[in-house]
Amino acid sequence: MASRALEFLTVLPTAKHTASVIVLHGLGDSGHGWRPVAQMLAKDPKLAHVKWILPHAHDNPVTLNMGMSMPSWFDIESLELDTNDELGGEDSKGMLASSVLVNQIITAEVDEANIPADRIVIGGFSQGAALSLLTGLTSERRLGGIFALSGWLPLSGKIKSMMSDRAQSLPIFFGHGTSDPVVQYKYGKQSYNLLKSLGFQDATAESIKGLSWQEYAGMGHSSSPRELQDIASWLARVVPQNT
Secondary structure, three states: OOOOOOOEEEEOOOOOOOEEEEEEOOOOOOHHHHHHHHHHHHOOHHHOOEEEEEEOOOEEEOHHHOOOEEEOOOOOOOOOEOOOOOEOOOOHHHHHHHHHHHHHHHHHHHHOOOOOHHHEEEEEEOHHHHHHHHHHHHOOOOOOEEEEEOOOOOOOOOHHHHOOOOHHHOEEEEEEEOOOOOOOHHHHHHHHHHHHHOOOOEOOOOOOOEEEEEEEOOOOOOOOHHHHHHHHHHHHHHOOOOO
């Protein structure tokens, strides 16, 4: 896994910059794929203070893709559970290497843009969702929150020992389509249930801290206007404009 810094796109805030959202794309995609979404959400008055950061994964060989190189945060052997009850014979080395690179972006936001860590949210789609969960749950910093769209919790057998002490206080949004043929709905729900078994609580109307699970009937391996509206509402509570 390449160790050079990640390149990324940005969508700038339209008001004073007081929060940042890092969005990690799925397998074979790039930051360009989520730029229209970021541009749309940037128009929401409640998110006018947010800078959107859209990194590009390095090209790496992907076993699922017959070993051919493509933009990938880590290798994937399959999209089925293996004998360790982990998805795709997980590439822990690649995951951790990519997590280090994402943390470099977080560090730059803290040190150079003067954004407090708890005003930085990390999220992603599919493979990017898995990396977002791993990075956010193991971060030495207490981030603002994590969102995982059509994804799964990686390294499920090891994550308990890897999580930071702050992990259970994080707001975490899961969104998954019930008809997802790629990362099946059951894998997303299993990830949510695993965190519940580790002591994570559900978020409430009074407190956004904890788990928010949203499922979308009939949605495949994609997003939808309703899901994006839910993400916008969740972000407005996690990193509100007036602080």
